Amino acid sequence: MPVPIATNKDGHVPLIASIDVGTTSSRVILFNRQGQEVCKHQIEYSTSASKEKYTYTGKRRFSEQKELQNSSSESSLQNGHSLADDIITEEPENDTPKRERSRNQLKPIFSSVGMKIEETEYLKIEDLNIHAHGPTLRYPQPGWVECNPMSILTHVVQCFGSALNSLDSLNITRQIHGLPLYKVYCIGIANMRETTIVWSKKSGLPVCEYGIVWNDSRNASIINEEKRTTSKEMQDMLMEKTGLPLSTYFSCSKLRWFLDNVPTVKKAYDEGDLMFGTVDTWLIYHLTKGNTFVSDATNASRTGFMNLDTLDYDRELFEFWDIDMEKINLPKIVSSAEYFGDFVIPQFVEKMVPKPILHQLQEFSSQNIPIQGCLGDQSASLVGQMAYKKGAAKCTYGTGCFLLYNTGTSRLASKHGALTTIGFWFPYLKDNDHGVNKPNFALEGSVAVAGAVVQWLRDNLRLFSRAEEVGPLASRVPDSGGVVFVPAFSGLFAPYWDADARATIMGMSQYTTASHIARAAVEGVCFQARAILKAMSSDAYEGEINDDIDLLEESNSGNYERAAFSVLAVDGGMSRSNEVMQIQADILGPCIKVRRSPVAESTALGAAIAANMAYKNEEDRILWKDLHDVKKWVFFNGYDKGEEIPEDQHQNLRVFEAEIPDEERRRHWKLWETAIQRSKGWLRDVQGEHTPVFEESREGIDDES
Template sequence: MSTAIDNSVQSEDKSPEDVPLVASIDVGTTSSRVILFNLLGQEVSKHQIEYSTSASKEQFASVGARRSSVGTAGSGSPQSTAGSSSSQPIFSAEGIAIEANEFLEIEDLTGPSNPTLSFPRPGWVECDPLGILVHVVQCFAANLISMNKVNGDRVSANLPPYRIQCIGIANMRETTLVWSKKTGMPIVDYGIVWNDTRNTSIVTEKRNSTPQALQDRLRAKTGLPLYSTYFSCSKLRWLLDNEPAVRDAYDSGDLMFGTVDTWLIYHLTTENAFVSDVTNASRTGFMNLDTLDYDDELLDYWDISKDKIHLPNIVSSSEYYGDFCVPECVKSSLTSVAWTLLGDFVTRVPAVPIQGCLGDQSASLVGQLAFKPGAAKCTYGTGCFLLYNTGKKKLISSHGALTTFGFWFPHLENEEHAQPHFALEGSVAVAGAVVQWLRDNLRLIPKAEDIGPLASRVSDSGGVVFVPAFSGLFAPYWDASARATIMGMSQHTTSSHLARAAVEGVCFQARAILKAMSSDAAGEGAKDRDFLEEVVDGTYEKAPLSVLAVDGGMSKSKEVMQIQADILGPCVKVRTSASSECTALGAGIAAALAYKNRENRRLWKDLKDVKKWIMYGGEEPMGKAREAFESSQSRTFRSKSLDSDRRRKWKLWEAAIERCRGWTDIMEDEVGTIPKGTVAAKSM
């Protein structure tokens, strides 16, 4: 840690015994990690376990991924297994090549253990609840080992040691888990992951049998599209209808339901706290956005009886949930060294509380420091997720976005900041996935990181428009029957033009969502205004949207982010995250601000203090000084495009969208259901 942080601690405590850190547990779809953050939002220690899958077991066996020994030998250093010299790469969910090292394990599937993430049937995605719990504890133990080593060096250098003050949790949302109140163990050995589509027939039947007036009323309560397969309500319904053990537990009053946050907090607190924060509970389909509680009409709609099921208490994102503990059920997966180290940590005085919780996209909003109404963030992963902070105002979108919670920090002294903050959310189905497609299917690039340099070799796409709708279009278009199209090619077209058109296809979709959200925020009277062209003020306070905070794989490319800024225009600047782990950082911020008494908040006192330290390193420059600081960090991108060129390209994009709509419907109307591989034969 820098001397500046040590001096800051000493200025508030004349004789500091330690330097506070916040621990963040971050469980994503494809990995679990634990990160320790300091006052500057920097990573002091980190350990991650990347999941293998049932689909990739053969690959991992051939690659022989190296694996850290925290969960096996307890040394904290990597070990190589046979075949680690294979040239076959392993890719993360964002398409980035990864390799095991001291801080990153790749789940070992060479033995009998089941994968944490599996795909048992087409469209089915399952996770192992106990596997997730074990990985989280293993990552926590690895961080304690690292921190102890660093603390030895710090004490030798006459510096105060690090100490974890509190813990926050960020998690993939909507994923549905059920377990027994009597035993605490899963009733079935899997959870249904958010992107699983086995519940399609359930939501289709509901849509077809529900009057429009009722649909509108329920959507106003939840802020969600009723008939998406994403949300927990229909996943729970599927489990009750298809798993006899789940139905028996329900009928006997033994069934506990929760999302990943609830499962972790229940098992990692001495009190077995049974809670879910508003950002997660609002994604179940059972919560009323106005009452912040479960709604009887919503439960009845899905035929769920509150008398037969245990639902977690809905709480804020930043409050005391319980003291950290290590459940006995994970002991067999840990070495004696790790178990002893964790035991010492759990019994220390004062106990370390778990007191921050945010769904992953909301955590990213907080980690991006997008605290004010009008701030927006975009996370570029395999797809990309955009959240637009609307503050205390709940907006039900008329442009295809959904309504969710951004965060709720009730103990802040500023009354406005302490209120629950709503957000509009939109998603793009394909972002990093189009880069993977160019790499793996067309062989245009050897590595995902090469997309930016290839696309920037040309000043524009040469009239080529690429709509990457491989699995349909999400917000704001919502056309599942659309398919990917590449238009406008000529003999002049090169690989650089295709690469640039692919990147622009992602950026245009982000612009479409932000335009729709800005229109929602401005009210009914301004639906037709193009805010991304007309707004010229560059402050959070005066513009409906003036800063787009970005993170994730594609945001690491300066070339791609400049293309995004050019497409958005001069009214919006694109700002990359100060942290590469802003989702985990957001959960850490929630935990650090959870203390009721301001003096107990040793890391950050309030949202302004968070911004001062994480964004500006302890200073808070204003005006030109702020612009100069941001420019020096090379993190801010502003449009360099001409208005006429930008508007012309936007019209081409809208025309391409219209031409790719309804493609699968046309195919079915013309030739019926076409078996895979027979399109050419049927069209002859």
């Protein structure tokens, strides 16, 4: 029986807009109550590695564009078609240094998304010149990754306008058929974490034309020097306060690099004009009326400046990095779900978006739609995967694996190489036994190689032509035939931490086939995920425990129930394979169910959930009254868990449980542990020297975005 369409008091079908800024693209998605994407628009970033640059060269008349779009099907609109799709073409970029061009040469200027920039009283062409040209991502030196903050902001605005334009066309169709119209009521933001941006309080423009992206390692010398000169006691103090090790990943050392190496940044700092923030702060500041200057706790916890106990800045942390808190403007640390401000188009970005969508944005800005939810991307994925309860975990299978384990309101310090971070903070929810209205913490770990091993099988060994064929190939055999594949192409990450290890394939015989190797490779990824979950469960155990105890195994036999995981929520490329996820479930055993969400965009959905929970009163919440209600609608289309749920109401939700005997599973785990020991120390043994331990890699490979 179809679920009736719910409308709001004004007769509209409510939607929540989610802005999702990743490492390689930005997108805006409009979600309904079932977590379905009603409209979506995405822009992939241009990079310095590309030979082709985007430049505006022409456009159709608006009437032609409108006619073209109105003739499009609803499904094409939902997949992100917009007017902007038809007005971006490619043209080589002028190689003349931007700073050396004359005023005449500066006109016209084109933004990185291809739109002509016009001079206004608010901002002169010369001011925007340095920010408008060039790619969104660039790699000026090995290990350096920079982003253009103005381009990211413009991409977000363009995506928003294009999604609204698609919604407008969709509403025209719905009106013709007598259906209630859609309307966006609030906005949430998810973003890549740690990326560091500095801008001027006076102008609102970046003090430096680029931001330093999370995986940039230019600050390695700063980190290495701090490790060499900082006592163990001080390093332990830093870890205790922040949950983070000394690493190139986090924002603190990136800001220190800016101050040491960019004179304009140092000058703004000395004058008290420097504003510091991560991507969430940059977006909220420019997209809200009155320029709200905040950072949500999940993002602030990745800067290295926030004390996890106080959820505020810690003067001792700034003193460690020799940064004067009185000289720098810092965003206020806030919860993940509260009112930040009403959406507005930044005045200097207004001239950088296509005119056909500009009127949509202007009309939307006049409606006072609030931005009121924000989460760092991995925390947003945790929320979007419904891993709310203590003991739940999520794993994103990208190039590597990214695991978060919800520890509830307890902040745990890992003894096994994981990080401590904020999972989410929804203060307006009702207090209950799960503490969802308090700051919830998570342990975080990573596997270096996941999807990368599938690429290796495809491109290097040529075992198949498409990545999605790995599952069917691996499932041709019931097991790996005794073969164990340790995919340590660049050493072993958590929880083994051995930079001298290298990839090995063991146990082969004349019986071994391509299917056995493919299955062993997939199992190698799944075994590493289990190893991290095993380590995290030991960190989370409330009591004394020996290091040789496997809590996941003990939980299977009825012991140590308090430390048992209940569910592993999965997303990312490899999770789309039923065969691979069944292998993961078999390796984890009966105590953990592997649950794949029906929503592909779990990160963006998490931001929408945060925005929904920002209303103080339950009756004012647009789509869901609480977190239980989210699961009820997104997973079961409005049915309660205890009801008899028709199969067609949750056909996209899939739960995988272990199907192999415990004895066989334990034997496979023993083989894996033996193979790990034999793959360790390879470089040290053959070269007679030790490879430096890659502490900078503890943050993991975040390839979800």
